Amino acid sequence: MVDAGKQLINEVISEKLDMEKLGIGPNCTTITVADLGCSIGPNTFYAIQIIIEAIKLKHITKSSESLNLEFQVYFNDNISNDFNMLFRSLPPSREYYVVGVPNSFYERLFPKSSIHLMYSSASLHWLSGVPKEVKDPNSLAWNEERIYCATEEVTKAYSCQFEKDMKSFLRTRAEELVSGGLMMLFTVVRQKDTAHSQTSSGKFYDILGSCLIKMANRGLISKEKVNSFNLPIYNASTEELKELIDEVNYFTIERMEEYSLGSIKMARDTQVVISHIRAAFEGLIRNHFGDEVIEELFEDYTKAYAENLNTFQESSTKHNSTFAIILKRI
Incomplete structure (x- = not known):
């Protein structure tokens, strides 16, 4: 995602970042940058360096006065993130000061x-x-023997949760950003009116869920454990995102771009897919089912994925995209 958005980041900072409105001048030479959902690097360091270089270039080319700019960077992620690994991986020659901010970005951070x-x-x-x-087994949205958006009722529940979370995200960020401050968001989206089960990511998750069910049928894990396990993920459409941003009314939309993720090519490479799925979900699976199931589960997943490879090349499969949206605080 970072590589795909590099040109956009450079253009937006050059065209949309108003240093004077941000209060950057002789009396304030420190620029604050926050990476929300930083994980453990190195992508976060690469992105931050692109941002800092773009700001420095803008200052050099467009400012009439020379300021000794300093940068304070906040790396945020959930408390469970391995911040020790993040800090051990910091570039030794970095041009910024570092603070770790462990908490959910659906709450106030700054x-x-x-x-x-x-x-x-x-x-x-x-x-x-x-x-x-x-x-909830008593709810119409109970997702029995599935781990993602399996039915219309389940999808509606996920959509409502996403709406609640996204509104909270936008409102809290609006409090923390200075007037004129920029927010650059890159996220995975699906096409409008496409069922999650028909997206490439939805099919990845369905195969994972089927492997868990087979393990339960072999008595390796309990069916109750499987029924209580669901992925906390929702790929919104671009239309959903825009509607929520307009509704909270704290930001202007400065730029929007959509990029292909190359999902068809990636889907053909079994090991690449397995590594991505494992990196994303191993922690969740380990916490829910225990350490002992991990290796066998991903062995089963590798076989099941290879057997279902053709489903990703069917015309009915809709591949996900990266959606970049640049917001400015009103």
């Missing part, structure tokens, strides 16, 4: 009007949690 630029990549499709209706 003082009011304290951040000049926010960035988030491949994070906003993660929900604050699985919708409670999906885990």
